[in-house]
Amino acid sequence: MVRTPDRPVILPNRWQEDWSVLADPAVPRKPGDALKYMPLGPGGDHYLTLGALLRERVETNNAPAFGIGRNDDTYLLQRLQVHAGLRWGTPWLAFVQLEDARPFAKSSWGPTDRNRADVRLAFLAWQGDAFGGTVRVRAGRQDFALDLQRFVSLRDGPNVRQSFDALWANLERGPWRIIAFLSHPVQYRDDHAFDDTSGSDDRFHMIRVERHVFGTNELSYYHAWYDTGRASFLDARGNERRRVDDVRFAGKQGPLDWDLEAMRQRGRVGESTIHAWAMGTRAGWTFMDTAWTPRLGLQFDTASGDKRAGDGRLGTFNPLFPNGYYFSLAGYTGYTNLVHFKPSITLKPSSSLTLLGAVGLQWRRTTADAIYVQPDSALAGTAGTGSKWTGMYGQVRLDWKWRPGITFSIEGNHFRAGRTIRDAGGNDGNYGSVQVLFGW
Numbered sequence: 001m002v003r004t005p006d007r008p009v010i011l012p013n014r015w016q017e018d019w020s021v022l023a024d025p026a027v028p029r030k031p032g033d034a035l036k037y038m039p040l041g042p043g044g045d046h047y048l049t050l051g052a053l054l055r056e057r058v059e060t061n062n063a064p065a066f067g068i069g070r071n072d073d074t075y076l077l078q079r080l081q082v083h084a085g086l087r088w089g090t091p092w093l094a095f096v097q098l099e100d101a102r103p104f105a106k107s108s109w110g111p112t113d114r115n116r117a118d119v120r121l122a123f124l125a126w127q128g129d130a131f132g133g134t135v136r137v138r139a140g141r142q143d144f145a146l147d148l149q150r151f152v153s154l155r156d157g158p159n160v161r162q163s164f165d166a167l168w169a170n171l172e173r174g175p176w177r178i179i180a181f182l183s184h185p186v187q188y189r190d191d192h193a194f195d196d197t198s199g200s201d202d203r204f205h206m207i208r209v210e211r212h213v214f215g216t217n218e219l220s221y222y223h224a225w226y227d228t229g230r231a232s233f234l235d236a237r238g239n240e241r242r243r244v245d246d247v248r249f250a251g252k253q254g255p256l257d258w259d260l261e262a263m264r265q266r267g268r269v270g271e272s273t274i275h276a277w278a279m280g281t282r283a284g285w286t287f288m289d290t291a292w293t294p295r296l297g298l299q300f301d302t303a304s305g306d307k308r309a310g311d312g313r314l315g316t317f318n319p320l321f322p323n324g325y326y327f328s329l330a331g332y333t334g335y336t337n338l339v340h341f342k343p344s345i346t347l348k349p350s351s352s353l354t355l356l357g358a359v360g361l362q363w364r365r366t367t368a369d370a371i372y373v374q375p376d377s378a379l380a381g382t383a384g385t386g387s388k389w390t391g392m393y394g395q396v397r398l399d400w401k402w403r404p405g406i407t408f409s410i411e412g413n414h415f416r417a418g419r420t421i422r423d424a425g426g427n428d429g430n431y432g433s434v435q436v437l438f439g440w
Contacts, residue, residue, distance in 0.1 A: 010053075010405050010439035012145075012154070014083050015095040015121070019049045032440060045089050053081040057435040061330065065373050066417055066426030068380055075106035077113070077159045081120065091128050097121040101159040112158035112324075117193035120163050133173030141165050141186065146208075147220075147248055148259055149323035150280050150335065157324020157331075160188055165198040175212040179222075181205065185321070201229035204320075217251025226320060231269050234370060234383055235306050236314045238270025244320070258283040269314055276317040278303035278335065284346075297344040297358075301327075305337025305369030309384070315369070322375050327360065328395050330413040330431035334372030339363040339388075344395075352401040362390040371421065379424060386420025393429075405439040 005021040007028070021027055022037035023044030040046040057077045064070040083097035099120035103113045123140030143163050146152040155162035166183030182205045184198035208222035224244040231240030243266045250259040258281075265276040284297040303317040319335035327333040333340060344358035364371060370378035371390050393415040400408045415429040 007404075012156075013143075014051055014053070014081075014097065015085055015093065015125070017049070017051075017085075018087075020045055020047060020087070023047075045087065047087055049085045049087070051083050051085075052438075052440050053079075054438045055079040055435065057433055059329075059431070059433045061429065061431045063427055063429040064331070065377070065379065066332070066415070066421050066429055068421075068424060068426045071107055073107050076104040077106075078102050078104065079159050083121070091126050093125040095121060095123055095125065099161070103159065111188040111190070112155070112160050114190050115160045115188050115196065116190060118188075118196045119194060120161060131171055131173065133171050133176075136168075136170050136172075138166070138168040142168065144168075144181070144183075144321075146222075147250065147261065148280070148282065148326065150261060150326055151246070151263060151278075151320045151322055153321055153323035153326075155321065155324055157329055162186070162321050163196075164204065177210040179206070179208040179210070201227075203227040214251070217249070217253075220246075220248045222246050226318070233269060233306070233314060233316050234378055235309045235316070236269035236272040240267070240269045240318075242267040242269075242274055242318060255286045255288060256283070257286070265318065272312050272314040274314050276304045276315055278317050278319070278338075292347040292349050295346040297342075297346060299340070299342040299344065301335065301338060301340040301342075302365065303335050303338045305364060305366045307366050307368050309368065315366075319376055324374060327374075328393070328413050328431075329411050329433055330393070330395075330415065330429065331374040332393060332413065332415045332429055332431075333360070333362060334374045334376050336372040336376045337364050337366060337369040338372070339365055354399045356395070356397040356399075358395045360393045360395065362392065363388045364390060367420075379421065379426065381424030382420055386423060387418070389418045389420070391416050391418040391421060407437045409433070409435040409437075 005024055005027055008017045008019055011017050019037045022033055035050045038048040040048060060074040062072045064073060079101045081097055081099045086094040097120045100117045101115045103109045119141060121141050123138050123142045125138045127136040141163050143154050144152050145154045163186040164183035166181050168181040170177060170179040185202050185204055186196050186198050189195045204226050206222050206224040210218055210220040213219045226242040226244060228240045244263060246263045248261040260281050262279045265274055267274040279302055281300045284295045286293060286295040304315045306315040317336050322335055340362050342358055342360040344356060347355040367386060367388055368384055370383035372378055393413055395413050397411040402408060411433050413431040417426055417428050
């Protein structure tokens with residue numbers, strides 16, 4: 001008996017979806033399929049596909065940045081993406097995605113909140129057999145998501161995602177994968193439509209090697225070059241030339257899963273030398289034979305801060321392009337001058353429903369540097385004063401895949417601020433959000 005192919009599912013990277021299965025008349029049809037698969041000649045592997053993604057999220061935050069320099073806010077974030085993909089056989093893909101991101105009723109907003117009608121992705125991709133393995137190449141505007149997205153991410157938490165104008169190539173051969181890319185991060189403007197750009201002053205290049213070890217567990221290393229001409233830290237300003245070395249080991253063995261990552265940064269900001277580092281760990285134990293398959297998780301993160309002002313040595317860690325919700329959507333924690341400890345429990349009452357509860361404890365590594373909120377914004381009045389204790393927070397989250405292409409999320413956070421934040425004029429923070437995501 002011949003098995004009918006499954007329909008494709010909506011993926012985080014829409015360009016990875018393969019709708020050629022709709023060439024099979026046995027695959028059940030749904031409204032709109034005539035636009036998901038438009039064949040361009042015989043054979044079925046040359047086709048045009050269209051799609052869209054709409055995210056609506058209501059957020060309320062009674063103390064953004066703990067109320068230091070910001071007011072209470074309740075608002076709607078809307079992000080609309082539409083795309084077209086042209087597949088020409090197996091080797092070739094041309095893909096374009098437009099994005100319109102807007103906040104409504106938000107008292108203050110920035111480049112990560114609003115970007116009206118612009119090109120988010122526009123690239124040409126090729127894949128084929130070479131050098132004894134599979135080679136993939138992409139050229140044009142694209143995005144990168146490495147590992148847990150601690151430091152290189154799609155930036156999906158905020159309203160505007162991060163893109164790069166880049167040339168990407170990777171080789172997969174047996175247990176090995178080698179990645180190299182040259183890129184210029186896209187700089188977001190909002191003066192008028194289609195005004196985003198990238199320039200030679202901002203560079204992010206990488207060489208990365210991955211290998212499967214002990215089965216499918218992954219060991220990786222990369223060296224990256226991060227340059228920008230407008231860096232501003234509490235103890236250094238000027239051209240930033242940061243060289244990055246990153247090692248990661250992640251995998252799963254029975255009920256145990258883990259993800260360990262460490263990064264070292266060297267280079268210069270203006271006249272100061274960079275000596276910064278960070279480490280992140282996530283591990284969990286899943287009880288597969290227990291109702292709701294509970295997973296007990298433990299997360300530990302730490303990142304360096306600047307120990308002494310004016311010594312010409314900058315210890316402030318730069319989280320590069322971090323995931324906005326690696327800690328939580330509330331934005332109360334930045335990956336700089338940090339010690340973060342977070343136990344959690346995750347439950348799955350059904351295959352479509354996930355519940356998370358967690359408590360996070362937070363300190364500074366050094367009181368000489370500031371307390372930071374996402375992504376790496378220093379809280380005014382906290383550098384060089386107070387204690388290492390920053391505060392603690394509770395987090396609850398629900399994710400529900402209601403039906404294919406439609407998901408709901410609810411998240412709530414309460415952060416109890418420590419004395420240092422209160423002495424700087426801050427207070428406890430409460431955050432809540434409700435989100436619905438429509439994909440077609």
